[in-house]
Amino acid sequence: MRFTSIAAPRARTSIRRVRLATASLVSATALLGFSAGAAQTHHGLDDFDTDRLYYIAGTVSQIRWGEPHSYFTVPVEDDLPADTPSSTCRTDVFSWLEDIWLAEVIRSTAYLYPVLESVHIIGIALLIGPAAAFDLRLLGVGRQTLRVTSAASYLLRLSHLGFVIAAATGMAMFLPGANLIADRGSAPWKPGLILLAGLNILIFHRRTYRRVADWDTDQPTPIAARCAAVISLTSWAGVTIAGRLLAYT
Structure with a gap:
């Protein structure tokens, strides 16, 4: 099992909402955990909710594309901003469209x-x-x-x-x-x-x-x-x- 490692910053930085949409993750959005040290996550975790979009506050510092996963390194804030947007349009229809063969080819x-x-x-x-x-x-x-x-x-x-x-x-x-x-x-x-x-x-x-x-x-x-x-x-x-x-x- 492979994990994404996210290093937490030593000082607070200006909050920038980053919405992660990775090209190789088809059926789920990666859940990024927050802690004082390094955070690890993977879509195989039992408590991962595949019906929600997740948001973090930070700036993407490194991207590595690969199969079957792509990896992001993001210095993050301690918690999410108060005005984090909510997902209102995610439905099974849209998820199905993202999973069809043509979407994967593109x-x-x-x-x-x-x-x-x-x-x-x-x-x-x-x-x-x-x-x-x-x-x-x-x-x-x-x-x-x-x-x-x-x-x-x-x-x-x-x-x-x-x-x-x-x-x-x-x-x-x-x-x-x-x-x-x-x-x-x-x-x-x-x-x-x-x-x-x-x-x-x-x-x-x-x-x-x-x-x-x-x-x-x-x-x-x-x-x-x-x-x-x-x-x-x-x-x-x-x-x-x-x-x-x-x-x-």
């Missing part, structure tokens, strides 16, 4: 995650760029030179492709750290805004766009079309912001 394959992130950004560009251009056409930009149907034919195809790419890579990046990501305050906003954008698209194409022949060229677009454009621009911008908050908060 965790264990070198450079795969940054490649997925790069492709995800390309997908976002293909999704939002053409969609925004079409929305601007609905708001009246270029109405004398560009048909609405022509804009839809060329731009929305690219937008659909971008959505498929962004959705596939986004889900792949979510899997390895599902519990960690779902526990963030910004987590509900991204899927919520995507749902709003999807409903807006559905209503627009099922209702307003059916009479596009009446305002296809050099005609003011109806209020319903302009409202759909504003909702689209706002919701997709919100999706982008929420995605960045998920990554950096």
Whole structure:
């Protein structure tokens, strides 16, 4: 059995919450014990609670990656800060997602995650760029030179492709750290805004766009079309912001 050794500092340091999410620990978060001397822990301890996230106060000073475990050396404070956050979103569903084979492949394959992130950004560009251009056409930009149907034919195809790419890579990046990501305050906003954008698209194409022949060229677009454009621009911008908050908060 192998143990993680954590050396306690001699003097108090400024408290910095460190949330440990290790790439090779799939089904449990490492429990770090505190004492006046060295602390030892391992996921085989009888009192380890696999349904909780654990927090320590300190700064990671050394990381050693390995199979089947990764090791962190953290000088820690004597006890946890009073405002230690609690886990509210950890569920069996998220744990199951972290345990599936694809999540393990993404965790264990070198450079795969940054490649997925790069492709995800390309997908976002293909999704939002053409969609925004079409929305601007609905708001009246270029109405004398560009048909609405022509804009839809060329731009929305690219937008659909971008959505498929962004959705596939986004889900792949979510899997390895599902519990960690779902526990963030910004987590509900991204899927919520995507749902709003999807409903807006559905209503627009099922209702307003059916009479596009009446305002296809050099005609003011109806209020319903302009409202759909504003909702689209706002919701997709919100999706982008929420995605960045998920990554950096």
